[in-house]
Amino acid sequence: MATPHASADERDAAHDETFPEAIDAIRTRRSGHNFDPDERIDDETLEALVRDAALAPSSYNLQPWEFVAVQDEDRLARVVELAYGQEHVREAGTAILVVGHTEAKTADRVFEEWIEAGRMDEASAEQTKAQSVEMYxxxxxxxxxxxxxxxxxxxxxxxxxxxxxxxxxxxxxxDAEGMAEFLGLPDDEIPVMLIAVGPSGGPEPERLPRRSVDEVLHRESY
Ligand SMILES: Cc1cc2nc3c(=O)[nH]c(=O)nc-3n(C[C@H](O)[C@H](O)[C@H](O)COP(=O)(O)O)c2cc1C
Known part of the structure; x- marks a missing residue:
């Protein structure tokens, strides 16, 4: 186990022993521009990606997200236009718009699930739900x-x-407004991130330098 006094290398080693592949995935992930234009992901893979994405943490487990996948050639061409001509979106073969809810519209169902699981009593679920609905x-x-x-x-x-x-x-x-309109988003949901995803067409250029831990880590206060 890592101790609070372990050096950065020792801490890394401790983590590596638990989920080395997960650490490796974090360290080697890249944003790709070099896609194989002749291949695209199948339905099963698309669903697997969204299933994994939907396991992300969310405020009160409200899961205020939607995923709009575009694969149709003509529709993808319009997405490329709305993305100011970024051709790698077309080459990827699949564009997924990650959409966020601006209101706690899943609250009724999710707070019910908290109660059913015995993790919240009815009174506190009602109160928390009312607070989050009002806050947003x-x-x-x-x-x-x-x-x-x-x-x-x-x-x-x-x-x-x-x-x-x-x-x-x-x-x-x-163009967020144009994309929202093209994909038919409801008024209370907004585009958050467009993801181009597909089979690789080869390596990416070397990663640009990252700011160091010493520069970005502030201890106790900024
Ligand atoms: C909020 C955000 C917006 C980005 N927008 C674009 C984009 O419009 N087009 C693009 O090709 N890459 C975009 N990127 C990818 C970045 O250029 C990339 O993450 C960065 O250069 C670091 O490279 P890496 O992801 O390979 O480590 C975006 C990344 C983030 C997090």
Missing amino acids: EDERFGRDYAVRNASLAAQSLLLSAHARGLKATPMIGF
Whole structure:
């Protein structure tokens, strides 16, 4: 087990002994631009990716996300246009828009599940539900709610794709309003991340440098 005094290398070693492949997947995941344009993922893989993404953590397990997959050639061409001509989306063969709810619209069902599982009594479930529904009525909180939760689902999808030997690229370079309209999103849901996913067409360029832990880690206060 890692101790609070272990060096960075020792901590890494301790983690590596538990789930080495998971650590490896985190470290080797890349955003891909080099897809095989002649291949695309099958239905089973698409569903597996979404199943993994939907295991992401979410506020009160509300799972405020949706996934809109586009594979039809003509529709994908429109997605490429809305993504300002980013051709790798077409070459990937599948674009998945990760959508976030701006309101706690799954609250009735999910808080019922908390009660059924004996994890919350009825009174506190009612109170928590009322609070979260009210909180997300605020526009800023609502958008934060959508982006925070759906972004975690997007990251899980990226890692799942990588673990399955696929390439996946998260993207916000697209016309969000146009995409929402094209894909028929309800008014209370917003596009959070567009993911191009598909079989690899070869290696990616070397990763750009990452800011160091010393630079980004602030202990106790900023
Ligand atoms: C919020 C966000 C938006 C991004 N938007 C785009 C995009 O529009 N097009 C694209 O090709 N890559 C996009 N990327 C991928 C980044 O360029 C990439 O993650 C970054 O260069 C680091 O490379 P790596 O993911 O291979 O480690 C985006 C990534 C994030 C997290």
